[in-house]
Amino acid sequence: MSNLEVLPVGAAADAIERHLPELVQDNVASRLFAQDATLWGKDAESESAKRLAWVGLAESSRPLVAEIEDLRKSLQDKGVSRVVLCGMGGSSLAPEVICATAGVPITVLDSSQPDMVRASVQEQLDQTVVVVSSKSGGTVETDSQRRAFVDAFEKAGIDPTERIVVVTDPGSPLDEQSRKDGYRVFNADPDVGGRYSALTAFGLVPSGLAGADISTLLDEAASVTERLGADDDSNPGLRLGAAIGGTQPLRDKLVFVDAGTEAVGFGDWVEQLIAESTGKQGKGLLPVVAGQASVDTDGQTDDELVVHLTSGDPGTLSGDAVAVSGTLGATFLLWEVATAVAGRLLGINPFDQPDVESAKEAARSMLESGTGAVDDPAFTDGSIEVRASGDFLGSASTAADAIAALLREVPKDGYLAIMAYLDRIADRSLADVRQLFVRSLHRPVTFGWGPRFLHSTGQYHKGGPEFGVYLQITTEPREDLSVPGRDFTFGDFVAAQAAGDAKVLADKGRPVLRVHLTDTEQGMSDLTQAIRTATSSHAGSQGGS
Structure with a gap:
């Protein structure tokens, strides 16, 4: 189902050859999928111990599908079809990619810029359901957006509890207050960090309500879980992690080029995953989202690695590059594995964000x-x-x-x-x-x-x-x-x-x-x-x- 492929050339191929045997010998893949918190060193253990449940989301998120579909049908029966997502970072980027790739409309409000907020609030309010997503339950941007919609619904004579759906971690301030006030609440897995949450309620609730096929998305991830968890030279997660995190000298600028991928806007999602996961302690990989432009790859410098996002044969690769293809659900999981592996090679904790x-x-x-x-x-x-x-x-x-x-x-x-x-x-x-x-x-x-x-x-x-x-x-x-x-x-x-x-x-x-x-x-x-x-x-x- 997934056709997951990682094809390296130049420095990327050299990095795989250099690091893959050790990654396999150290059982990094199987330990990752067993949620072994020791993979990134002692200083990272306390954080990584509560951030690894994403490896099993293809199955653990399955019960959400029916709940989301039932809610979507209920809303449609009431003439509510426009979905607005209020969220920041990991709470908004994956749903934007999922919906764009599926060709279903969603309005992602991830801004505090007043003109953008006003436009989102004023459009088709009578047909709008708002998903308010915040892992911590205290994100000021999201709370401000929520307040604007509550006020607008009330002024329009619409009960906000019938039009606002909340996604948050269990026990957060937003969770407790929303339940008390009578809102519909979906809890996400608290042992998954925001940028690894594409296949949790944060990614699935808004996407499913907008009409994306979230069941197939989980199927795609499930189809590669065993392969990504195998201590094997052919493991695409180990290969990609070595390619992006193991070049010598380090090609620490990753230029993402749309080379025919069907995953619309995928670069924006992977940008957050890599930048926030690796950029710390004076180290890190800088993702550069180049879209379909070729100007970024003209005269490639020796600190750049070009990443071709494709949906099949990438054609002839040159320079220092890696081509990645696969279905959306599979590639979400692939890049999460690769980022965790790259973090180990870089010697950083890929699960915190201290700055x-x-x-x-x-x-x-x-x-x-x-x-x-x-x-x-x-x-x-x-x-x-x-x-x-x-x-x-x-x-x-x-x-x-x-x-x-x-x-x-x-x-x-x-x-x-x-x-x-x-x-x-x-x-x-x-x-x-x-x-x-x-x-x-x-x-x-x-x-x-x-x-x-x-x-x-x-x-x-x-x-x-x-x-x-x-x-x-x-x-x-x-x-x-x-x-x-x-x-x-x-x-x-x-x-x-x-x-x-x-x-x-x-x-x-x-x-x-x-x-x-x-x-x-x-x-x-x-x-x-x-x-x-x-x-x-x-x-x-x-x-x-």
């Missing part, structure tokens, strides 16, 4: 103090306010000058991260600027929508190797939106998240350029032109094209 909380704490502090992003800009260029952490601006007096100055800070083994705190639906064209930077820098460039990337690459930015530079883009909302029952607005919140993230990066000595658009439409135009000017001049100064 994620720092940005949350900084945002809370700024929200409580009301400081947000009110520090004076270094200068203003039309609709763009420019701020910088570090002394790299020099004599820059335009946005283009400032961006060019930031590009000069990218080290030869470094990368540029673009972090856009905008409406990722309405402003999605902004993501196209990534290609301009790639062509100019000839270095890895990531693009993340804030605040969702804080639960993904945000861990790598702060805990990984110190060779990143950061371009943060924020904007004035077209119209702010209050958070019901709170003394702050969504606009206040997203500004505090952006400012808090920039502060944590700056405190760690990372170069951060912050550009704030005082008018979204004009600012987007001005910023795009500034980026074109800066990348063109940088390419010229480097002899690029």
Whole structure:
């Protein structure tokens, strides 16, 4: 059923040849599927001991299928067919991939940007069911989104308990309060971390309610469980883990290219899994989601490994690369195994995220103090306010000058991260600027929508190797939106998240350029032109094209 294949060339093939015998000899696969918490060293044992139940989800999640299908039918009988998912990181990324791949609509609200929240709340409310997903039950973004929907339902004369479904860990604050208030609650397995939760209630409830075939998804994972748990040279999980985590010298930039995969948006899911799992203790693997673009693989550098995501024959591979194919349920499990194996080879704990909380704490502090992003800009260029952490601006007096100055800070083994705190639906064209930077820098460039990337690459930015530079883009909302029952607005919140993230990066000595658009439409135009000017001049100064 799965046709799971891992085909390596170059450094990836060498890494498999080098590490696979030891992985097999150490019984890593069978120990992983026996939930052996000692695989990642003594310091990791306490965390890994409560984070390994994902290896058996293909069977343990099976009872959810009928429950979800019954609820979906009940909702459809009432004319409720639009599904909105409120969640962050591991609670939202897998359902987005599952539904896109299945071709069924779902609205994923993983933002505190007020324009995006408002659009989700106002659309077809009379036909909407909202899935509120939070493992901890205390995620501020998700709680704020929940409050907005409760308020909207009540104002529309709709009982929120009939339209909001909660997914959370048993015993969480959200679990206890939701049950008390009469909401339908699905509990996820508490021994599965968020980014490994694709086949738990977090992935299955919203996907199933939207109409995806979640039973087949579990079948696909079940069909490869025995193969992935075997201490055998042909084990694709061991092979892939060795390929991504065992190259020498380490190709620590993983460039994901859509080479014909049927799994729509899979790179965004695997980006979080790898970045948050490995980016710590000054180590890590940086996933670079390149989509179908080939510009990222032109002139491949010696610290990059190209990962071709396919649904069959990848064709001729060259350079240092690995091609991965398989059905969606199978590849979810494959990449989870491979990431756990890579963590062992890298010498890190793949189940904690020590630096994620720092940005949350900084945002809370700024929200409580009301400081947000009110520090004076270094200068203003039309609709763009420019701020910088570090002394790299020099004599820059335009946005283009400032961006060019930031590009000069990218080290030869470094990368540029673009972090856009905008409406990722309405402003999605902004993501196209990534290609301009790639062509100019000839270095890895990531693009993340804030605040969702804080639960993904945000861990790598702060805990990984110190060779990143950061371009943060924020904007004035077209119209702010209050958070019901709170003394702050969504606009206040997203500004505090952006400012808090920039502060944590700056405190760690990372170069951060912050550009704030005082008018979204004009600012987007001005910023795009500034980026074109800066990348063109940088390419010229480097002899690029």
